[in-house]
Amino acid sequence: MDVSEAVTSRRSVRAFLDQPVDRDVLRRVLETAQRSPSGGNTQPWNAVVLTGKPLQKLLGKVAEVIPQGLAAYSPEYNIYPPELDGAYQERRFGVGEAMYTALDIPREDKASRLKWFARNFQAFGAPVLMLVHTPRYMGPPQWSDMGMWLQTVMLLLREEGLDSCAQEAWAVYTKQIRECVDIPDDHIFFCGLAIGHGDRSQPINQFPVPRAPLDEVVRWEGF
Amino acid sequence: MSKSTTVTEAVMSRRSIRAFSDKPVPLEILRQVMETARWTPSGCNFQPWEGAILTGEPLRQLQEKMKVTPPQDPKEYSWSDPEVIPECLARLQQVGADMYAALQVERGDKEGRADFMARNIVSFDAPAVLMVYFPRVMGAPQWSDVGMWLQTIMLLLREQGLDSCPQEFLSMYAKVIKDFLNVSDESHIFFCGIAIGYQDEEDPVNHFDRKREPVASKVQFLGFE
Numbered sequence: 036m037d038v039s040e041a042v043t044s045r046r047s048v049r050a051f052l053d054q055p056v057d058r059d060v061l062r063r064v065l066e067t068a069q070r071s072p073s074g075g076n077t078q079p080w081n082a083v084v085l086t087g088k089p090l091q092k093l094l095g096k097v098a099e100v101i102p103q104g105l106a107a108y109s110p111e112y113n114i115y116p117p118e119l120d121g122a123y124q125e126r127r128f129g130v131g132e133a134m135y136t137a138l139d140i141p142r143e144d145k146a147s148r149l150k151w152f153a154r155n156f157q158a159f160g161a162p163v164l165m166l167v168h169t170p171r172y173m174g175p176p177q178w179s180d181m182g183m184w185l186q187t188v189m190l191l192l193r194e195e196g197l198d199s200c201a202q203e204a205w206a207v208y209t210k211q212i213r214e215c216v217d218i219p220d221d222h223i224f225f226c227g228l229a230i231g232h233g234d235r236s237q238p239i240n241q242f243p244v245p246r247a248p249l250d251e252v253v254r255w256e257g258f
Numbered sequence: 259m260s261k262s263t264t265v266t267e268a269v270m271s272r273r274s275i276r277a278f279s280d281k282p283v284p285l286e287i288l289r290q291v292m293e294t295a296r297w298t299p300s301g302c303n304f305q306p307w308e309g310a311i312l313t314g315e316p317l318r319q320l321q322e323k324m325k326v327t328p329p330q331d332p333k334e335y336s337w338s339d340p341e342v343i344p345e346c347l348a349r350l351q352q353v354g355a356d357m358y359a360a361l362q363v364e365r366g367d368k369e370g371r372a373d374f375m376a377r378n379i380v381s382f383d384a385p386a387v388l389m390v391y392f393p394r395v396m397g398a399p400q401w402s403d404v405g406m407w408l409q410t411i412m413l414l415l416r417e418q419g420l421d422s423c424p425q426e427f428l429s430m431y432a433k434v435i436k437d438f439l440n441v442s443d444e445s446h447i448f449f450c451g452i453a454i455g456y457q458d459e460e461d462p463v464n465h466f467d468r469k470r471e472p473v474a475s476k477v478q479f480l481g482f483e
Contacts, residue, residue: 038417041265042297042410058482065477069470070269071409074337074426075350078471087481115302116395127302175401176337176426179449182405186298187269190413194265203301203399216480225402246296247305253292253388254439257314258285 198233277461384453
């Protein structure tokens with residue numbers, strides 16, 4: 036698969052087929068992804084890849100606390116900045132609206148929307164979940180390095196015919212994650228990455244996710 | 259490299275290029291790369307990234323300004339600071355040692371090393387440079403989004419036979435760059451430059467071995483047969 040096709044065919048997949056993922060494929064992907072660049076060659080990324088019983092244990096533990104709502108949340112960072120202006124809020128709400136429209140769940144039906152949101156914590160049925168963490172002393176530029184690595188992983192997964200969904204949502208259950216997997220205390224938990232074979236026939240995997248036009252993002256000087 | 263570059267080939271063949279040929283980069287190719295890179299994911303679909311791509315006269319003018327400006331104090335942000343990031347020091351020193359060995363610059367040759375570092379200002383003679391900045395309000399997770407966008411761009415450039423070098427170094431001139439581009443210093447932080455062009459294949463600085471940690475020290479597998 037060429038790079039362009041991988042970039043444009045990658046989307047956050049939120050319904051997976053019940054088909055296991057070969058460990059050797061994941062090893063190959065992660066081996067290649069080690070070639071991601073990082074400032075000062077720091078390579079700040081770390082991860083735990085779960086499947087089978089350890090994954091079920093985590094999903095079960097989180098399911099127990101979901102009914103507690105916000106009271107059970109234990110994020111270690113702000114997923115999005117508290118003070119954001121209109122354009123970014125529009126982009127954020129745009130995805131949600133596009134998704135719930137595809138699912139035919141109106142805004143008033145809060146219960147159904149919450150139920151869908153909770154599917155985050157079943158990794159949308161993916162057979163594999165990768166949990167990403169990094170030492171706490173890493174600064175914002177090293178988070179950028181982690182992003183480079185994550186996108187490398189997601190594009191390499193496309194090449195292997197696999198889909199993924201990057202899930203910062205997992206950050207709200209950091210406490211339960213720490214109870215199930217060994218993430219060092221001096222590391223911060225960043226996000227999950229659901230990995231599997233996407234069920235591309237589902238409407239949830241088909242709605243268009245808009246992007247800002249190029250001219251809003253990039254300027255050209257001297258061409 | 260042809261249009262059929264696989265993701266793996268792009269990831270493996272991408273490296274920080276520190277000597278470029280003077281072959282210009284066609285605007286149409288860069289437009290195509292940047293158009294496709296819009297499909298990079300970001301938390302909440304914020305797409306926090308912004309940038310300006312410079313070539314020709316504007317790029318030369320900006321570089322002239324940087325040449326006569328001392329590195330800014332305080333820094334725009336703290337990048338790979340060895341005092342803060344212990345393992346970084348050893349890895350940074352390793353890259354430096356390998357790079358200067360390839361360039362045949364001796365360890366004690368401070369002037370030779372400084373001369374090469376200064377070549378960062380002219381982005382190693384790359385014909386185009388992407389200057390990357392974004393609103394200061396963005397937090398660490400949005401820096402990760404910007405990273406995803408940058409790697410997408412660098413891999414798409416490989417597909418077009420182009421090379422790149424991400425340069426946090428240029429943040430030492432963040433204010434000069436923002437002033438030149440009329441980007442507000444109050445609202446925006448400057449992150450890095452991405453030098454873009456065709457590599458000079460003869461130059462040894464583009465060929466030294468780059469080291470990475472083994473996967474086993476980075477990733478733990480649980481529950482697999």
